Amino acid sequence: MQQITQTEIITLFMVTVVAFVLVLLAAPSFIEAVRRAKFGQEVRDDGPQAHLSKQGTPTMGGAVIVIGFVGAVIIGWIRERQISVQILQILLLTLGFGLAGFLDDLLKIRRHNSKGLSPARKLFLQLIAALVFAVWTYYAPAEGVTPGKILIPFTGLGENAAGITLPVWLYVPFVVLAALGTDNGTNFTDGLDGLLSSVTIPVALFFMLAGALVSGTFGISITSAAMIGALMGFLFFNAYPAKVFMGDTGSLAIGGFVAAAAVVSGCELYILIVGFIYLAEVLSVIIQVSYFKATHGKRIFKMAPIHHHFEMCGNSETRIVTAFTIISALLAALGIIGIWA
Secondary structure, three states: OOOOOHHHHHHHHHHHHHHHHHHHHHHHHHHHHHHHOOOEOOOOOOOOHHHHHHOOOEOOOHHHHHHHHHHHHHHHHHHHOOOOHHHHHHHHHHHHHHHHHHHHHHHHHHHOOOOOOOHHHHHHHHHHHHHHHHHHHHHOOOOOOOOOEEEOOOOOOOOOOOEEEOOHHHHHHHHHHHHHHHHHHHHHHOOOOOHHHHHHHHHHHHHHHHHHHOOOOHHHHHHHHHHHHHHHHHHHHHOOOOOOOOHHHHHHHHHHHHHHHHHHHOOHHHHHHHOHHHHHHHHHHHHHHHHHHHOOOOOOOOOOOHHHHHHHOOOOHHHHHHHHHHHHHHHHHHHHHHHHO
């Protein structure tokens, strides 16, 4: 485990600020263009009734996140003056999943309903991106990461940390499932104003630190810093009451980033800790649907995903977002303790 240098700290700060500023500059024009094109959010009829007032709110704001993210990553890459395979790998999964989300959003807008790409087509696009990413990361791992090695939490980082090393025929399916599962988690989490951005900032902070502490994996830190800055900028427009929604363009791209950062650093199992909110959202849906089918109509939660359950219990969106963000921050801190163990 290496020490973070002053130069690296300056680079990460610069990348964060650049992403933040790019989003702040691009968002107003984007929102106005989307509003003029009448690209509004199609709210689900089976969601909370209070959300019906959000019908028509400009959507696809995730494109602004991606612009700020990619622009800042390029600046950081130029400053480091070296080609980073990890950055390319993270960009692949982030943009690949983001493209699937963009096409989904576009179809929703054109059809004027909440159904976009068919689940099979969306899964196919994600599967292709995840497969290419998984094979690439196995045969071209980061400098300080052993190919196919899954680190065990609270045993440190890098080659000296305890872990399970999988052969390629097990590693690739594992990574694909981890990527798809994480992406579903971020997609379900994006249900309240500012929620996904707020809970993901601590997650990205965890990966920024993890990348900086292992020799040869600073590219992970650069992409994480860029995501932090982009999400902070987006919150200016997405916090309650939201002026724009990120749509699947943003939620799937964010899921791609989180999964990619975890895989490239060998921290796949840490997603269960730092990304617990994503996991809770997915599990609440699985439990709700399974129980509903098994009992022929009974429900455990008032509504799923679980943030809607708390909303139906009388909590405001801002209260839920604040609570989930605090939990995410505490778990990210726990994860940081785990990589220092």
